[in-house]
Amino acid sequence: MSKRIAFLRIAQETNALSPVLTSIDDFRRTHFFEHGDLLDRCQPRGEEAPGFLRNAELSGFVKAMKRLAGDEVELVPMFSAWMIPAGPLTEDAVRWFLDRIRREFEAAGHLDGVYVSLHGAMRGVVFEEPEADFLETIRKLVGPDVPVVASLDLHAQMSRRKADTGALFLAYHTNPHRDHASTGARCADVLYKAVTGQARPVMAWRTLPMVLGGGFTLDFLAPMRGVFRYIRRVMRHPKVMDASALMVQLWNDDKHLGWACTAIVDGDTLLAEEVAHELAHKLWSVRHHMPPLFPTADEAMVQIRRAKWARRLGTICLSDASDMVGAGAVGENTRLLRTLLEEGEGMRIFATVRDEEVVEALWGTSEGARVEVEVGGKICPELSRPLPVEGVVRGRSTDHGFGRRVLLDLGHMQLIVTEGPPLAMKPMFYRSMGLKPMKADVVMVKSLFPFRLFFLCQNRKTIYARTRGMTDFDAPYRVQFAHPVHPVHPVSDWQTVDALRRGAWY
């Protein structure tokens, strides 16, 4: 008889500092597929996440499962809900998912295995750690013996509640993330072997009292390159099925926030513990490599002026590092925008800001009309002030997921005002409003790393500018941690806090 394996996704990277809560409608608007449609999207010709990725974890999982099992496994597609980084989930949103999980599993009947694609840094206003609630519910529905495998982003937060569900966790091995599909395939491998009895996977994990380190944390640069090399080496051991390093996302208010690692081993608990322990040591050893301190807006302007050749041969990507929508910021901070507007005369600048009111007010205005408005600084007035601008309306468009957008010509700046979060990460963000990034001196992006891949053809120089906002690197200094955490407090060893957090003494 064929084995029945269910798969589903509930993913969002939460920025706990954002006051803009995430509702079910946000998921539905951004990415929500179910059942047969979801399975079709995970086939070789399907598109799993339109507008984001052609293939991600679920299609990687489906493809690998087909290769491993053929008709031996019946896949039960449940649903896939994905939302871009934003504020915590509302209570209703979490309850909606819990109810949906219950109904899906009841309708599915007997299952031999479950794959869940999560982010791992989801937060909620009432349910503080919604992903733990999802996994606990799944565990109750399938019983203690059915293998559950969960994939995570490497910016996930590992916790005792998650681990206590008995799910096996593994994460991306790349940053910026390029291995969504192969992570799904790794999950298929572990789950297939578990379901068919070819292996008896056991997981060990460690959590570290550190929230920063590893420099830029890119997998191909020192010091993290060494850590990922170690992971690849250890995975060659015949009994080691998988290993992952988790480096958290900084804008998470979990009082146990910290880097972590997991190791999945076939039938050998001691070896799993050993691998996890060794990997934790490796992670702890890079804690003093702090991320670089980004220039201020004024310092960034000096760099931009000097980079004449970069501007002539292409463009400069200027990352608004304190307002990264790609990391869950609201996208309405005007601090960098103000500097660009006041001091960028003579350059051609493409920029963006979120302002629902302005989009609403200008939506009916005819193209070519001269307008005066105040943009940004309205959702979080404590972080930045609204910026008065005067210019000409040049275009309008509606973007699936992010709502309506208006293009304002402010002379040296072309400003896209958006109704929803301005996820300026790909050239398409500007191109879809008729702007050619190659022709600009400066293109503002609201992302930390991924834009570097997408803008590879246009970008001649990357500059990060820090002002003050929702995605500053000093965010952990504002969190009340349950235990001392590096680099907020002096911490001499990782093992005490690890033991406390996991409830394990050794």
Ligand SMILES: [Zn+2]
């Ligand atoms: Zn990530």
